[in-house]
Amino acid sequence: MPTETFLKLAEEKRNAFIEVALKEFADHNYDTASINRIIKELNIARGSVYQYFTDKLDLWLYLKAYSEQQKLKHIQSLDRNKYPDFWTYYEDLFIKGITFDIEQPLCSRFLYRIGYKETSKEVAEYINNWQVKAREIFTVWVENEKINGSINKNVKTETAVQFILSVSSSIGGLVQNKFSSMIENNLKKEKPLFTESIDEYKATVKEFIHLLKKALL
Amino acid sequence: MPTETFLKLAEEKRNAFIEVALKEFADHNYDTASINRIIKELNIARGSVYQYFTDKLDLWLYLKAYSEQQKLKHIQSLDRNKYPDFWTYYEDLFIKGITFDIEQPLCSRFLYRIGYKETSKEVAEYINNWQVKAREIFTVWVENEKINGSINKNVKTETAVQFILSVSSSIGGLVQNKFSSMIENNLKKEKPLFTESIDEYKATVKEFIHLLKKALL
DNA sequence: AACAAAAATGACAAGGTTGTCACAACTTTG
DNA sequence: CAAAGTTGTGACAACCTTGTCATTTTTGTT
Numbered sequence: 120m121p122t123e124t125f126l127k128l129a130e131e132k133r134n135a136f137i138e139v140a141l142k143e144f145a146d147h148n149y150d151t152a153s154i155n156r157i158i159k160e161l162n163i164a165r166g167s168v169y170q171y172f173t174d175k176l177d178l179w180l181y182l183k184a185y186s187e188q189q190k191l192k193h194i195q196s197l198d199r200n201k202y203p204d205f206w207t208y209y210e211d212l213f214i215k216g217i218t219f220d221i222e223q224p225l226c227s228r229f230l231y232r233i234g235y236k237e238t239s240k241e242v243a244e245y246i247n248n249w250q251v252k253a254r255e256i257f258t259v260w261v262e263n264e265k266i267n268g269s270i271n272k273n274v275k276t277e278t279a280v281q282f283i284l285s286v287s288s289s290i291g292g293l294v295q296n297k298f299s300s301m302i303e304n305n306l307k308k309e310k311p312l313f314t315e316s317i318d319e320y321k322a323t324v325k326e327f328i329h330l331l332k333k334a335l336l
Numbered sequence: 337m338p339t340e341t342f343l344k345l346a347e348e349k350r351n352a353f354i355e356v357a358l359k360e361f362a363d364h365n366y367d368t369a370s371i372n373r374i375i376k377e378l379n380i381a382r383g384s385v386y387q388y389f390t391d392k393l394d395l396w397l398y399l400k401a402y403s404e405q406q407k408l409k410h411i412q413s414l415d416r417n418k419y420p421d422f423w424t425y426y427e428d429l430f431i432k433g434i435t436f437d438i439e440q441p442l443c444s445r446f447l448y449r450i451g452y453k454e455t456s457k458e459v460a461e462y463i464n465n466w467q468v469k470a471r472e473i474f475t476v477w478v479e480n481e482k483i484n485g486s487i488n489k490n491v492k493t494e495t496a497v498q499f500i501l502s503v504s505s506s507i508g509g510l511v512q513n514k515f516s517s518m519i520e521n522n523l524k525k526e527k528p529l530f531t532e533s534i535d536e537y538k539a540t541v542k543e544f545i546h547l548l549k550k551a552l553l
Numbered sequence: 554a555a556c557a558a559a560a561a562t563g564a565c566a567a568g569g570t571t572g573t574c575a576c577a578a579c580t581t582t583g
Numbered sequence: 584c585a586a587a588g589t590t591g592t593g594a595c596a597a598c599c600t601t602g603t604c605a606t607t608t609t610t611g612t613t
């Protein structure tokens with residue numbers, strides 16, 4: 120939990136801090152992320168960081184909660200009940216994913232790292248919780264969709280969940296590898312994003328979901 | 337490349353070195369792996385390591401080549417031409433995978449880390465080559481199987497490759513999470529492995545491949 | 554304006570890392 | 584047996600890391 124000092128900070132300053140720290144933890148694993156690099160980039164004293172957060176882990180946990188909140192805000196407009204089936208909902212979830220990646224690339228990259236690349240023992244417990252939760256949510260989904268008929272009852276729930284998780288991971292990775300460099304370039308040049316690239320991404324997502332559908336139906 | 341000194345080392349000593357170093361790099365990412373821990377475990381002097389290898393990267397590259405060679409040795413007995421279709425071959429590839437994991441857990445874990453968890457910039461170029469190669473091999477496979485009829489021609493090759501890669505990754509992860517702790521425990525207690533666990537793994541693999549088949553056919 | 558409370562500072566300690574190198578110890582060869 | 588070649592050693596330099604804390608600066612209140 121950040122201190123009151125941090126929360127009372129001028130918005131401009133606080134946001135600058137969050138952005139720089141987020142970039143550091145998006146670019147490096149927990150162990151190799153450096154508070155020295157953060158303070159150098161921000162031109163602030165080392166002690167300030169420890170007036171805002173008790174330690175490195177505290178900072179990391181805050182950035183994690185912050186990023187998850189941002190993502191949730193982005194996603195929660197979608198309502199499963201408004202979709203005729205699971206798959207169209209799932210499709211839109213990934214379309215929302217790419218817009219989140221465009222609007223908040225640092226959060227997106229940080230969350231991607233946490234989800235799929237982080238191996239530090241100091242944060243392992245917090246990541247496991249995250250993975251377990253995702254698995255639980257998907258399990259409920261799959262069992263519902265078995266009743267609704269979107270997923271074949273003969274497929275073991277556990278297998279279906281693992282299958283969906285792996286393909287989800289894959290789509291996430293696709294964005295990171297194929298589109299993030301493009302997104303970054305475009306942000307630097309302050310150009311609008313090529314809509315055809317987004318369309319290409321959407322088409323890829325649709326293809327993936329189509330394959331998933333065929334596999335699980 | 338290791339020095340002649342290392343290659344001329346007594347086999348016992350060399351193997352002990354490889355095993356301990358492999359464990360260190362299997363348990364930690366490149367940046368956080370510690371040569372100090374290795375020498376402490378081996379009870380040798382710091383200078384010895386640098387008489388065997390020019391630097392940390394040199395050691396890492398050797399262990400990578402070593403592990404890849406071990407895996408290749410394990411896999412190469414399989415001949416695609418002896419299988420009626422791609423999927424039965426693919427299935428056996430993963431069955432071989434689990435036996436490799438049982439016989440050489442350190443190599444297996446190290447390669448898994450390189451493939452899916454490593455993000456250090458110092459070794460990034462070497463990992464990329466590996467990923468690109470895997471993608472190339474799968475691309476050739478997929479295009480062949482489209483002709484043979486094992487894969488639907490309407491599915492884009494690129495998508496199919498990505499799909500297969502993600503599921504492969506998933507199966508690999510499954511072993512690491514679900515079975516490796518079991519394997520380690522059994523090795524410590526010097527008990528034979530529970531064959532029912534292996535059968536469970538094989539069944540899971542078969543289920544996955546079945547879903548893949550349905551998706552891509 | 555004067556005082557108090559809050560925030561920023563950066564030198565510092567304690568610990569970690571890699572790679573070096575002069576020297577000691579061991580092996581092989583002449 | 585002795586000399587030459589090979590291998591092992593560990594203190595050391597140089598550089599990094601995190602977290603602390605007495606001190607200064609800034610801010611807010613009376």
